[in-house]
Each structure stands twice: as structure tokens, then as C-alpha cells.
Amino acid sequence: MxxxxxxxxxxxxxxxxxxxxxxxxxxxxxxxxxxxxxxxxxxxxxxxxxxxxxxxxxxxRASARGMRGRTYTIGLIFPDLRNPFFADIYSGVNAALERTQYQAMQGINTTSGAVNTTSSALIEAMIDRQMDGLIVIGPNIDMQALINLGERVPLVVVGHHDRGGDAFDTVNNDDQLGARLVVRHLVAKGFRRPAMLSLTPATSSIIQQREVGYRLEMMELGCGEAINIVRASQVVRDVQVAVRRLLSDANRPDAIFCWTDLMAFEAISVATEMGLSIPEDLAIVGYDNTIFCDLAQNSLTSVDQSGELLGLQAARMLIERIDGRTSAEHFIVPPRIVARGSASATSEAE
Amino acid sequence: MxxxxxxxxxxxxxxxxxxxxxxxxxxxxxxxxxxxxxxxxxxxxxxxxxxxxxxxxxxxRASARGMRGRTYTIGLIFPDLRNPFFADIYSGVNAALERTQYQAMQGINTTSGAVNTTSSALIEAMIDRQMDGLIVIGPNIDMQALINLGERVPLVVVGHHDRGGDAFDTVNNDDQLGARLVVRHLVAKGFRRPAMLSLTPATSSIIQQREVGYRLEMMELGCGEAINIVRASQVVRDVQVAVRRLLSDANRPDAIFCWTDLMAFEAISVATEMGLSIPEDLAIVGYDNTIFCDLAQNSLTSVDQSGELLGLQAARMLIERIDGRTSAEHFIVPPRIVARGSASATSEAE
DNA sequence: TGTTCTACGTATATCGTTCTACAAAATCTT
DNA sequence: AAGATTTTGTAGAACGATATACGTAGAACA
Missing domain, CATH: 1.10.260.40 (lambda repressor-like DNA-binding domains)
Known part of the structure; x- marks a missing residue:
């Protein structure tokens, strides 16, 4: 006994x-x-x-806790691992989780390009593992899939303007404004025919927002005829082809506003190989203001969208949802342009 | 009833x-x-x-399974998220897990530089979450900590030559050979005074291996007097300072062999800012052969260590351990140099 | 003084699997 | 045909937390 x-x-x-x-x-x-x-x-x-x-x-033990209650684990889903911008988001998330019992676990949703209606294997795996909530980053996932997902588990989406009713929260920078700032900056520096290198497939409205911002600002600044949007996937080969085509055109643009810093680096590479010098022959602007922008060989003007703050807010909002909030919230941070050499006034002229 | x-x-x-x-x-x-x-x-x-x-x-449900048996989850621990080399390892791991029930979850061990004797918070969190095994990447963790860890949970270490008895498996490229290849390549191209930019703190023998390879090959090729090893942490500022000092020296090296591509990009940046042209005034070689090496503005000669293969093997070996193997195994892949512009024979001379 | 709250602690069923022990059926041996 | 062995399937006790329901002591109130 x-x-x-x-x-x-x-x-x-x-x-x-x-x-x-x-x-x-x-x-x-x-x-x-x-x-x-x-x-x-x-x-x-x-x-x-x-x-x-x-x-x-x-x-x-988390598994024992998970049987009846929470696992105190949240899933962080990145679209890829090569873009250092996501490291900023990550550190924001971690900062928010610092003093809590929660721990983030990352996964990479490698369905690049493909829009998946059904939830991805990674997401299912995270649900199987009883994650208390998910933070999904990037515009790779289909809207309906997000809504379904949000009904199954607390969800915050980063980098996705479309709202899903009360199914999930969103965290973004103001992409329309970001694009406007770029055009404004370029025109101010004397580049009056900037093209835009956008992303395909244009599933999420984050892409549309930037394209709208670009169009509107071009119109308002009297550059309407020069509006030129080209789209490429994130695949290196695609980007190269798109940039090459853009620059081979008879009246080629005098600047390219790229979807992402990574694309901008590719653009610099292709332009350089074609014998163009930057910014004299061609200005280039990126988005995300990743650390590589600072390197002298890139010296890339870019739009900072405060990745760390985005991550911080996402984590905060997710915990609120886990704690019972059922109405959606949306956080938007203003973007800010960081000027560097790739789009400066022609140095000779100055 | x-x-x-x-x-x-x-x-x-x-x-x-x-x-x-x-x-x-x-x-x-x-x-x-x-x-x-x-x-x-x-x-x-x-x-x-x-x-x-x-x-x-x-x-x-993984938590229920974890109560008695396995969670079919393995933890993947990266030292940071900014180096695209880790994406290669990641995809190798995923490829190996493809047809199994296992799923990898990532975490980033942000104790950059600091050698932690006690296990990190992330590792403890992963053990709390009943990971069936861990793959730890990079030389950031103290040897004794690894042995302790290996006794608690199946463990494979990537990028760490020191063996821990039977406590864990290791997966590496042959770093000594890699360094030799670099020196051999540089000397063959006419650069007879290459310096080495290594990593500090030099905790793991992966660093020592490369330094030894550099030294030996320099000696054997008759460049012994030019041996020059400088160390920096991964922090951007440190790298810049180290490179600047190296290049300000009276008889400065005619080439720099950098610990990692990321450091090499920094080096290119600093050298460019100092008015040196590459490779005419200075050759640069990196390690890892990450995607950014291909960009025209970097055109970085680098050592390929087949990250994907490393990841694949690590996952395979870890599953073997989970399935009961208790003796250590060690996998080594041969490195291979990928020549690009940053260390080519002076283009004018050719 | 008795009654009603409120704050604090406890006993115990429960979550969804795995694993051990065993029973029954099928197959092999002689 | 009887015993020995192997194969196949089952019952039920774990695993380690959480959550519900409840008991008790002291405070507040009439």
C-alpha cells in the first residue's frame, strides 16, 4: 500500500x-x-x-502540459532562410517572448511561388505539435488557407495586408507609402523614369499596395508615362531575366525599384555585367534595409520597415490571442527611406 | 454503461x-x-x-506521443540567421526527413561569441519539448557542454571537429584541406603574401584546423615569412576594424582568406572604400560558397563545403542515434574551391 | 453568535498516445 | 496428433501535467 x-x-x-x-x-x-x-x-x-x-x-515537460493545457510554444513560419530581413523579425519576436514562458520554434515553408490552398505540411506539423499559436511571415499563403488556419489556431500574419475578418491579426508596414517614398526620392534625385520590379505571383495585397503606391506617386509627380511594372519570382534566374529584359529595352528606365533587397542585389549584378554604372546610368532601390545594403559594393538605398518592431508586435498580439482575444487587430508601422549611393544624385554633378 | x-x-x-x-x-x-x-x-x-x-x-498528436514515446521532432540549432549557408544545411536536413515521420524545428542560439558552459536557454527549451534529438550547427558551444548534452539526448554536431567520445556524432568538411586549397589557389594565381582573417574566440578546432591548413600550406609553398593570421568576431564592426588594420600595414598582404563569405563581403567593402581594387590590389577568398558569391559586385572565390550534403548526413546520423546507435560516427566531406573574379589572375596581365 | 463570503489548497479525473504482458490463433516439428 | 514456436491482436496501466469540483479557514456582516 x-x-x-x-x-x-x-x-x-x-x-x-x-x-x-x-x-x-x-x-x-x-x-x-x-x-x-x-x-x-x-x-x-x-x-x-x-x-x-x-x-x-x-x-x-511541454508534452505533458500540452495534454490538457498549453505547450507554451509558438510557431514562426518563414518563407525562406536566405533573406536576412527575417532575422530582424526573429529578434523582435524573441525580445517580446523574453520574460514569458513562451518559446518560439521556426520552420521554413518551402513552397516558394506555389500558392497552396491546402495548408502546408509544415503548418500541419506545427498543429500536430500543439503550438499554442502561429506567426506566419510573408505573402506566400493563400487567403482562404489563412482564414481556415486562423479558425483552428491563434494566428498572426506578418506582411499581408488582406484582412481575414476576425480570423487573424496582421502586422505590416505601410507598403503603399513605402513605394511612394521611393518614387519621391528617385524623382527628387533626378531619376524621372523609374521602373518597378515587382513579385509574381501577386497573391497578397502587400504586392498590390506597393504597385498602387508606385503608380499613384508616379502620376502625381507627372511621370505617368514612364510607369513600367515588371514581375519576377524570387528565383535567381527569373530575376536576372527580368532585369536583363528591362535594361535591353530601347528606352530603358533610369532607375529600378526592386521588390526586395535581394532582388536589388541581383539587379546591381546584372546591370554591372551589362556595363552600366550605378547610379550614373541606373539607380537602384531596394526594400527591407537589410545589413548587406551597407556594403560598399552594394551601397543600396532601401526602405526600412523596422523588422524588429514588426516581430515584437506580432508576438505581443499573438499572446493576446492565445489569452483569449477573438477580435482582429492590425498593426502598421510607417516605412522610412535610407539613402545610400545606389540612388544618390550623380556624384559628378554634385 | x-x-x-x-x-x-x-x-x-x-x-x-x-x-x-x-x-x-x-x-x-x-x-x-x-x-x-x-x-x-x-x-x-x-x-x-x-x-x-x-x-x-x-x-x-505529438504531445500525447511524447508522454510515452517519441515526438518525432528534431531540433535544429543555428548560430545565426543571416548566413545563407545555413539555408543549404537546412534543405539537406529536410531532404533526409522527407519520407520519415520526423519534422525539424529550428531555433537560433543567439549567444554570439560568448562561450556558454551551461546549456543555453534554447537547448533547454528544446529538451523540455521532448525533441527526440538535436542537430547543433557551428562552433559556438563549449566542448564540455556538448558532451553533457550528448549524454542527455541524441546529438549530432555540424562544424565542429573535436570529438566527444561516444557522446555525439560530428559532420564536417575537411577544413584543413579547405584552407590548403585556398592557399594553393592564391599562390598559383600569383598572390604570394595572403593573410588569413580567422574567427575569435577560437573555441572549436574547426578554426584551428583551418589555421593549421593555412600555415602548413604556406610553409610548403615557400611563403612561410608571409604567414599572418588576424582574428575577429562575427560582429560587423570587429570585422571592419580588423580588415582596415590589416590593409593599413606597411607591407600589407596581397590577399585575404576570410573565415566566411560574410566576412569576405565585409572585406571587399572595406577594401573598396580604401580605394583598392580587387583583385588587382588585393585578392579575397571566402568560405561556404553562398549564393551571394555569384553576384558580379562580389564575384567571390570561395570554398564549397556542400552544405546540403552536410545537412543530409547529419539528419541521417541523428535518426540512427535515435534508433539506438550509441557509438559515435564522423562524416567528412571534401571541400572544393570555386574560382571567381575576386582571386583571378590580374585581368590586365592576362 | 450565526451566516455568508472570499481566499486558499487539495483530491482526482482526464488528456491521447505508447508499452508491457498476455491470450489466441496459426504455423512448424516431430 | 501433440507439443513447441511464432505471429497477430488485445487489455489496461502508465506517462506528467492541467482543470474541475470541492473542502476548509478566516473575515465580514448582520
Missing amino acids: SEKDTPATRPGERITIREVAQDAGVSVAAVSKVLRDAYGVSDALRTKVRASMAKLNYRP | SEKDTPATRPGERITIREVAQDAGVSVAAVSKVLRDAYGVSDALRTKVRASMAKLNYRP
Whole structure:
């Protein structure tokens, strides 16, 4: 009888909540309450339990917690791993999670280009693993899929303007304004025929927003006839072809506004190979203001959209949703242009 | 009584193994066996159960599995998110996991530079979440910590030559050879005073291996007096300072062999800003052969260490360990130099 | 003084799998 | 045909937390 009650604390094994309770001289339920910061715990009890947890070096197991409650894990889904912009978002998310019990786990949704109506394998895997919520980054996923997903699990989408009713929150920079700033900057520097290298497939309205911003600002500044939008996928080959075609045209643009810094670097490369010099023959502007913009060989003017802040807000909002909020919220940060050599006034002229 | 037996299958809820068993007309244990490919299942039973699983769209929950068995999740720990080389490793890992039930979850161990004896928060979090095994990438973690870790959980380390007895497997390229190839290449192209920009802190022997390779090959090719190793951390500022100092020296090197492509790009930037042209005044060679090497503005000669293959092997070996192997294995891939403009023979001379 | 709250703790069923032990059926041996 | 062995399937106890429901003690109020 007594042997059955005391399960003979095997030493090599991991400490469980039961042993903490025994050590602290309280019930298992009490320890669980302390763990979850639940209601109905006196200071004295909390202190006692915390002491035992520290002493025994106790760590709750996520799978056991997940059986009834939360796993305190959130999934972070990137569209790819090569763009250093996502590192900024990541560090923002981590900053927000710093003092919480939550931990982020990343996955890469490698369905580049393909719009997937059904949820991706990665997302299903994350749901199987009982993630308390998901942060999905980038415009790769179909709208209806997002809504379905948001109905199954707390969800925040970063970089996706379309709203899904109350199904999910969104976090963005003002892409229309960002595009306007670029055009304004270029025209101010004397480039009056900037083309835009946009993304295909143009599934999410984040792309449309930038294209609209580009068009409108071009019109308003009297450059309407020069409007020229070309689209390419993120694949290196596609970008090269698109840029080459753009620059081979009879009346080629005097500037290219690129969807992403990575595309802009490709553009610089192609232009250089074609013997054009930057910015004298061609100005280039990117988006994201990634660290590589600072390198002298790129010296890329770009739009900063505060990736870290985006990540921070996304995590904050997700936790609110996990804690029960059911109405959607939307966060927008203003973009800001960072001028560098790739779109400066022609240096000779200055 | 009958109500207790049939738990009244609530519709909105997720399908469980019990419902699959009921649908297939077999026991819960039988379904579990099919799920795990365990011994003692006839073809007929397997087919029947598989059909029910598909029909009901059943997916097992990782947390429940983790209570007794595996979670079928492995943790992938990167040192940072900005180096596109890690994307190659990632895709190798994913390729190896393709047809298995395993799923990789990533985390970034942001203890850049700092050598942590105690296991990092991320690693603890992954253990709390019952990862079946871990793949740790990069030389950031202290040797003793790795051994301790390997004794707690199946472990494969990528980019770390030191062996930890049977505690973990390692996957590497031959760094000593890689460094030799670089020196050989540079000397063959006429650069007889190449310096090496290495990494600090030099905790892992992967760094030592490259330094040894550099030294030995320099000696063997009769350039012993020109041996010059400078170290910097991965932090941008440090790299800039180190390169600037190197190039300001009275008899400056005619080439720099950089620890990583990222450092090489920095080096190109600094050299450019100092008015040096590449490769006429200074050759530069990187390591990893990341995608950015191909850009015309970098055109960086680099060492390819087949990141994808490394990832593939790491995942394969980890699964073997999870399945019970306890002796260590070590995989080494030969590096290969990829020549580009940054270290070509002076173009004028040719 | 008795009654009603409120705050604090506890006992225990429960979550969805896996795993151990065993029973039954099929096959092999002699 | 009887025993021995192997194969196939089942029952039911785990795993380690959480959450519900409830008991109790003290405070507040009449």
C-alpha cells in the first residue's frame, strides 16, 4: 500500500511536479497553480514552491502540459532562410517572448511561388505539435488557407495586408507609402523614369499596395508615362531575366525599384555585367534595409520597415490571442527611406 | 454503461486514435502499432487501419506521443540567421526527413561569441519539448557542454571537429584541406603574401584546423615569412576594424582568406572604400560558397563545403542515434574551391 | 453568535498516445 | 496428433501535467 503511494523516486529520471510537491510539502495541484500563475495562491505558498522548483532544478515537460493545457510554444513560419530581413523579425519576436514562458520554434515553408490552398505540411506539423499559436511571415499563403488556419489556431500574419475578418491579426508596414517614398526620392534625385520590379505571383495585397503606391506617386509627380511594372519570382534566374529584359529595352528606365533587397542585389549584378554604372546610368532601390545594403559594393538605398518592431508586435498580439482575444487587430508601422549611393544624385554633378 | 463505453464522439474535436480504432473495428493498441510501424501487424490489419486513418483524416498528436514515446521532432540549432549557408544545411536536413515521420524545428542560439558552459536557454527549451534529438550547427558551444548534452539526448554536431567520445556524432568538411586549397589557389594565381582573417574566440578546432591548413600550406609553398593570421568576431564592426588594420600595414598582404563569405563581403567593402581594387590590389577568398558569391559586385572565390550534403548526413546520423546507435560516427566531406573574379589572375596581365 | 463570503489548497479525473504482458490463433516439428 | 514456436491482436496501466469540483479557514456582516 505504502509502496504504491510512494513511487520510489528513481534517481536518474527527470524531476516531476510530484517530487516538487513532495519537497515543498504541498499538493501537486498547488505546484501546477504556481507554474501557471493561476488564481488562488498565497505569497507564502508561491515562495515555498518556487524554492523547491529551483532547488530540484525542476522543468515542466511541454508534452505533458500540452495534454490538457498549453505547450507554451509558438510557431514562426518563414518563407525562406536566405533573406536576412527575417532575422530582424526573429529578434523582435524573441525580445517580446523574453520574460514569458513562451518559446518560439521556426520552420521554413518551402513552397516558394506555389500558392497552396491546402495548408502546408509544415503548418500541419506545427498543429500536430500543439503550438499554442502561429506567426506566419510573408505573402506566400493563400487567403482562404489563412482564414481556415486562423479558425483552428491563434494566428498572426506578418506582411499581408488582406484582412481575414476576425480570423487573424496582421502586422505590416505601410507598403503603399513605402513605394511612394521611393518614387519621391528617385524623382527628387533626378531619376524621372523609374521602373518597378515587382513579385509574381501577386497573391497578397502587400504586392498590390506597393504597385498602387508606385503608380499613384508616379502620376502625381507627372511621370505617368514612364510607369513600367515588371514581375519576377524570387528565383535567381527569373530575376536576372527580368532585369536583363528591362535594361535591353530601347528606352530603358533610369532607375529600378526592386521588390526586395535581394532582388536589388541581383539587379546591381546584372546591370554591372551589362556595363552600366550605378547610379550614373541606373539607380537602384531596394526594400527591407537589410545589413548587406551597407556594403560598399552594394551601397543600396532601401526602405526600412523596422523588422524588429514588426516581430515584437506580432508576438505581443499573438499572446493576446492565445489569452483569449477573438477580435482582429492590425498593426502598421510607417516605412522610412535610407539613402545610400545606389540612388544618390550623380556624384559628378554634385 | 453503454454511454461510458462510447464517449459520444464530439464532432468539433480532433480525431483520436480511439475513433480510428473504432472505425476500423480493431483495438487502440493495433492502431498504435500501425502508426509506429511496430512489429506484429498483418498486412490485412495494416491496410484496414491505414484506410480508416485516411478516411477520418487522422493525425496523431505529438504531445500525447511524447508522454510515452517519441515526438518525432528534431531540433535544429543555428548560430545565426543571416548566413545563407545555413539555408543549404537546412534543405539537406529536410531532404533526409522527407519520407520519415520526423519534422525539424529550428531555433537560433543567439549567444554570439560568448562561450556558454551551461546549456543555453534554447537547448533547454528544446529538451523540455521532448525533441527526440538535436542537430547543433557551428562552433559556438563549449566542448564540455556538448558532451553533457550528448549524454542527455541524441546529438549530432555540424562544424565542429573535436570529438566527444561516444557522446555525439560530428559532420564536417575537411577544413584543413579547405584552407590548403585556398592557399594553393592564391599562390598559383600569383598572390604570394595572403593573410588569413580567422574567427575569435577560437573555441572549436574547426578554426584551428583551418589555421593549421593555412600555415602548413604556406610553409610548403615557400611563403612561410608571409604567414599572418588576424582574428575577429562575427560582429560587423570587429570585422571592419580588423580588415582596415590589416590593409593599413606597411607591407600589407596581397590577399585575404576570410573565415566566411560574410566576412569576405565585409572585406571587399572595406577594401573598396580604401580605394583598392580587387583583385588587382588585393585578392579575397571566402568560405561556404553562398549564393551571394555569384553576384558580379562580389564575384567571390570561395570554398564549397556542400552544405546540403552536410545537412543530409547529419539528419541521417541523428535518426540512427535515435534508433539506438550509441557509438559515435564522423562524416567528412571534401571541400572544393570555386574560382571567381575576386582571386583571378590580374585581368590586365592576362 | 450565526451566516455568508472570499481566499486558499487539495483530491482526482482526464488528456491521447505508447508499452508491457498476455491470450489466441496459426504455423512448424516431430 | 501433440507439443513447441511464432505471429497477430488485445487489455489496461502508465506517462506528467492541467482543470474541475470541492473542502476548509478566516473575515465580514448582520
